[in-house]
Amino acid sequence: MSQLHELGWNSFFQQYVKTGDSRTPARVVEEQRSAYRVACQAGELLAEVAGHLRHSAIDRSALPAVGDWVLIEARIEEGGATIHEVLPRKTKFSRKAVGAETVEQIAAANVDTVFLMTSLNADLNVRRIERYLTTIWDCGAQAVILLSKADLCNDLVPMIERVAEVAVGAPIHALSSVTGEGVEHLSGYLLPGQTVALIGSSGVGKSTLINLLLQCDVQKTLEIRKHDDRGRHATAARRLFLLPGGGMLIDTPGMRELQLWGASSGLSHTFSDIEMLATQCRFRDCYHDSEPGCAVQSALVTQQLSPERFESYLKLRRELAYFTRKQDVLARIEETRKWKRTHKSIREFYKHRDKP
Secondary structure, eight states, X not given: OHHHHHTTOOHHHHTTSOTTOOSEEEEEEEEETTEEEEEETTEEEEEEEOHHHHHXXXXXXXXXXXXOEEEEEEEGGGTEEEEEEEOOOSOEEEEEOSSSSOOEEEEEESOSEEEEEEESSXXXXXXXXXXXXXXXXXXXXXXXXXXXXXXXXXXXXXXXXXXXXXXXXXXXXXXXXXXXXXXXXXXXXXOTTOEEEEEEOTTSSHHHHHHHHHTSOOSOOOXXXXXXXXXXXXXXXXXXXXXXXXXXXXXXXXXXXXXXXXXXXXHHHHTHHHHHHHTTSSSTTOOSSSOTTOHHXXXXXXXXXXXXXXHHHHHHHHHHHHHHHHHHHHHHHHHHHHHHHHHHHHHHHHHHHTOX
């Protein structure tokens, strides 16, 4: 089982494998559309999802994602495998899938730490950092902020202080993948058996950092557009890499947008300063608008709390409430459909049974 332990296998996942189960535990290391690559005791295998698993899945989130532990039927001689079951996830980094449909998209599963990477150029946006942190804290992993392209920044201290104002509980590391500055601080997270997910907008330098950590060029890198400091997608597929030091790193495609998905606890963590102020309001159901004795409004007046951060909090709270209501409606619709299918099957059963 040494190979599995190197991939992060532990007692949490072992408890879900029944004694005598002949299927093989494996970890999903690559996902590209509906094709997968899994790693197991026998090495890496190309894999497809079994028909029963695909048909029983309520939505896309029930299917394998990079970082998932799955049970497979391996075909070693042909280098293939069939995925029959996805084991319960310890953590998952999710967002609402891009588009009008309200569907969960899992970017990475079973991660211990999430590196949120943003570059020290025009791309630096503390409001976007708050949005990412809300999702990271909700997934149950440790958030770590990486400020890339430190070699291009003339004055690091005020930039770090600006980020620190919104990064409650998240360590901050400035680094340069070009010079190697600050990269040594990441070794404390990339420990054997530990999984780190790397997320951020396109062009912040994720692929360059992965090449540096892997000590070889495996990820394609694209230049930043000079006129707006924005990057292009260098990564099209999600991939888990086993690093030379024993840790694992999941690379994800650059995200143009990140819509929240079930991030209520993450919102409370990210804006713990505002939530703490709210406990000091005169009224328990204070809307922090014009009520007398509102501690939040008082903090705004004294500039203890910035209007921009408070507005960001309100915006994310409204967005989360909207999607929560929408998810509840969809869940009720799906439950109704399920019972209709069940009742139809029962009627069909008795109809055929009672035939002479």
